[in-house]
Amino acid sequence: MTPIFRAILIVVSLFTTYYILKRIRQSKLQIEYAIFWILFSGVLIVFSLFPWLVSLFTRMIGMQLPVNFIFLLFIFVLMIKLFFMTIELSTLENKVKDLTQELALEEKARAEEQKHSLTKEVQTADENHIPDQP
Helix, strand or coil, X not given: CCHHHHHHHHHHHHXXXXXXXXXXXXXXXXXXXXXXXXXXXXXXXXXXXXHHHHHHXXXXXXXXXXXXXXXXXXXXXXXHHHHHHHHHHHHHHHHHHHHHHHHHHHHHHHHHHHHHHHHHHHHHHHHHCCCCCC
């Protein structure tokens, strides 16, 4: 791994970690999501500081270049993360749909109740009304 690539990995990792911690302090990122990104940047830092680990893993799986291993690993990890986020998004969309339907049913029931009570008031007013005598 070239020194320039190592330096880029370290800088990007540190910047990512700083940004994540800043967002957590501002309460704009939940801890469960932050853990993934902090671990992700930690792996980048470890691979940058110990490039022999990348070479070891590259040889173990039979790849030619360590950079290819890093790209393959991160593409794989990010695809898994994307898959889990898609599952979570689907779950949230289903919850929104269910809540919307529930709210619509409650609004319909409330409108019917108001209509019914208004009709009763009109009927009561008509029954209590004494017609004018000529």
